Amino acid sequence: MRSRVRTVLIIALTLALLAFFFRDANFANVWAETRRADPWKLLAAVLFTAVTYALRAWRWQSLLAPIGPTRFGNAFRTTVIGFAASFFLPARAGEVIRPYMLARKENLPPTAAFATIILERLLDLATVLLLFGFFVFTVPAGVLSGEGAQLAHVKFWGGVAAAAALTCLVVLFALAGHPERLGRAAGRIERVLPARAARLVAQFVESFASGLGVMRQPGRLGVALAQSLPIWLSIAAGIWLTSQAFSITFPYTGSFLVMTLLVVGVAVPTPGQIGGFHAAYQIAVQTFFGAADDRAIGAAIVLHAVSFIPVTLLGVVYMAQEGMSFQRAQAVASSETT
Numbered sequence: 001m002r003s004r005v006r007t008v009l010i011i012a013l014t015l016a017l018l019a020f021f022f023r024d025a026n027f028a029n030v031w032a033e034t035r036r037a038d039p040w041k042l043l044a045a046v047l048f049t050a051v052t053y054a055l056r057a058w059r060w061q062s063l064l065a066p067i068g069p070t071r072f073g074n075a076f077r078t079t080v081i082g083f084a085a086s087f088f089l090p091a092r093a094g095e096v097i098r099p100y101m102l103a104r105k106e107n108l109p110p111t112a113a114f115a116t117i118i119l120e121r122l123l124d125l126a127t128v129l130l131l132f133g134f135f136v137f138t139v140p141a142g143v144l145s146g147e148g149a150q151l152a153h154v155k156f157w158g159g160v161a162a163a164a165a166l167t168c169l170v171v172l173f174a175l176a177g178h179p180e181r182l183g184r185a186a187g188r189i190e191r192v193l194p195a196r197a198a199r200l201v202a203q204f205v206e207s208f209a210s211g212l213g214v215m216r217q218p219g220r221l222g223v224a225l226a227q228s229l230p231i232w233l234s235i236a237a238g239i240w241l242t243s244q245a246f247s248i249t250f251p252y253t254g255s256f257l258v259m260t261l262l263v264v265g266v267a268v269p270t271p272g273q274i275g276g277f278h279a280a281y282q283i284a285v286q287t288f289f290g291a292a293d294d295r296a297i298g299a300a301i302v303l304h305a306v307s308f309i310p311v312t313l314l315g316v317v318y319m320a321q322e323g324m325s326f327q328r329a330q331a332v333a334s335s336e337t338t
Contacts, residue, residue: 010269017268017275021282021297029294033246034302041245045238045306052234053080053311059123059227062220063116068108077318078102084315087272087308089330101322119224127228128256128263131236135256144288235259242306246299248291258284277304 057076064070082098099113239262240255258281265280266273281300285291291299319325 010271013268014270014275017270017279021275021278021300024293025297026294030298033295033298037298037302038245041241042302042306045241045245046310048234048238048241049306049310052231052238053083055227055231055234059224059231060116060120062224062227063119064108064113065220067112068106070102070106070108074102074105078105080311080315081318081322081324084312084319087312093330123224123228124232125263126225127232128260131232131256132260135253138253232259238306239303242303243285243299246295246302248285248289248295248299250289254289257288272308273304
């Protein structure tokens with residue numbers, strides 16, 4: 001019953017976002033704008049998308065290094081499978097599936113591998129906010145068409161998110177510092193739980209903290225932070241090239257602002273990030289760069305396709321090669337989170 005209610009709410013949210021996105025659309029004009037888009041710039045955006053996933057796998061190897069060596073090929077394949085699964089399956093299932101699959105391939109502790117995914121997301125958030133801050137405080141006068149209250153709101157919530165990211169990094173640093181102590185502390189809950197359950201909790205906590213081992217090695221953490229920058233510069237390039245293909249003009253650094261709002265949009269729990277992604281892009285380019293309605297709608301649809309369809313198709317191929325169906329992937333995600 002609870003899952004049905006959740007499904008109905010997600011469908012309703014998706015439809016509401018799509019209704020908002022298409023509220024002023026002239027579909028004939030949207031199609032005309034899409035047909036006029038520069039195909040070479042769109043092809044370049046697709047290539048940058050491919051580069052992004054290769055860079056993600058490269059960084060993941062750095063985060064995994066303290067718990068064991070990994071091969072780039074396996075890191076790349078499981079990264080692509082994870083993002084493809086998240087596109088089709090609810091609750092970001094791919095974030096559980098990819099560490100599970102890589103741990104199985106490389107003989108790593110699954111819980112420790114999952115901990116690196118959380119650290120990955122924090123590094124992503126910190127990098128996006130860094131690039132956003134760079135744009136906000138260096139943007140030349142006249143670049144933005146909505147420099148008043150809208151930009152003030154964006155600055156405020158960017159500061160809130162930055163504080164939250166910093167707090168999480170501090171907490172994770174504390175957790176990573178003494179994984180064995182955390183395990184012993186968790187073991188003390190056997191006073192209220194059966195001994196076997198308490199031991200399982202203690203083992204889970206200690207294994208999870210060991211997955212944050214890169215935070216106990218400043219050099220490796222610095223490398224991971226440095227590797228995060230080209231990932232998001234590549235994502236920004238895809239956004240900028242797609243916008244340019246539709247003659248939505250802004251400087252390359254303007255894509256940092258669009259990217260920040262897209263991060264918010266994809267956090268909305270809709271299937272395949274449909275609706276949230278589109279509305280976030282539309283709001284960004286119309287509010288801050290004066291894009292016309294139909295042009296912004298066409299660009300949002302194409303950017304979503306560029307960002308998700310190639311990796312999803314490749315992920316489906318990799319899943320077939322691994323003998324994993326989406327039903328099996330969903331079962332894995334459910335079992336690993338319960």
